[in-house]
Amino acid sequence: MATTGSVSKTFAQAQDAPLSERDLDWAVVQRVQAGNVGAFDQLVQKYREHIFSVVYNMTSNREDASDLTQETFIKAFQAIGRFKGKSSFFTWIYRIAINTTMTFLKKRSRRRYISYENINEEVSTTEIFESLTAKTRTEKGALVQELQEKLNDSLQKLSPKHRTVVVLHEIEGLGHAEIAEITKTSVGTVRSRLHYAKQQLQSYLKDYLA
């Protein structure tokens, strides 16, 4: 199973050999367009965790994220006949996910509730976990939960547009140009939003940062 950390690896490969990654997806898309509905499952398996991660970090709700991720793939499936391959499939599906989530966030005027995923300590390589390993299991669990809540609270304080850029760049590991293509903005706008969002997060999380 692909890990979230493989997101950056996937897109790093896409950057190194964008044509091959893109062509692979395009070949699958053409099979689906030709009537091989089962081939769409390959695209689902490849991108479901990436899409879920984006939506989950945008909504901070695992149930909503699950529904919206499914909705994203349903929309993509319905519209795949009109996909002409002018952009890469991952750009296209990310754009659908972002637009679907933005529409959902506009309808959801107030945050209903937050439900987090459990942090998978095995895959975490951050220094925070390395430092937390010195603590006892009970202390570590409480600290991780608090840190998780604080992080999600801080992200939710950002506007959806700023949150999108932070999630795509800092968590998903996408480049500025890719984010600009997905959000249909300029690279300058992406950089500007990222700079502002990180300033905001710095102030929200100052107690937890060195």
Place this chain on the structure above:
Amino acid sequence: MSKLPEERPADINLEDLLRLKRSERPSEAFWNDFDRDLHQRMLQTLVKKDPWYIQLMRGFSGRIGQSVAVAAAAAVVAMVVVRPAFQPVAAPESFAAAPAPVVEVTPAPAVEIVSAPVEVAVAQLSLAEIADLNSAADYHADIISVDGAANDVNFVRDFGLESMQVASYEASAYSVDTANARVSFASTGVASLVY
């Protein structure tokens, strides 16, 4: 209260903190449920027929819609550009009651020609008045009698000549044409008979 702020790890920056969120991952069981639900929804999508308005919108976004849009645009252009050429020209009052032709491409000369007899002063003269006119004017009015003209063919007039119209032109340029009912259809002059 957490101990984290007091005992926060050294050299932790925002990027590290955000990268922690990559560890928030669903379990394998979650993905099993996800795949099952997604397949069901996709199946429903394949089976379910879209509402009529969705199909209509889809049609308008497709080639049919594009063709309809082009045809509509052409119709609008035709209405704007071509229609003024078919605007009916206002007819004179004397023809207002008559059924106006739909296409009258050259109305101006036609109106002039048709209205010419109207504009010309017309007098209804009796035969005696014409005789007086010949004696007083510097022109001569020939009266073509149907009785005289029909002698050779044994024609007997069975109607009375009540009056005739004579157009008055410049004295030096015109002559009065008179005709009776027998020859009126062949006359090319402006005079006409009224019975």
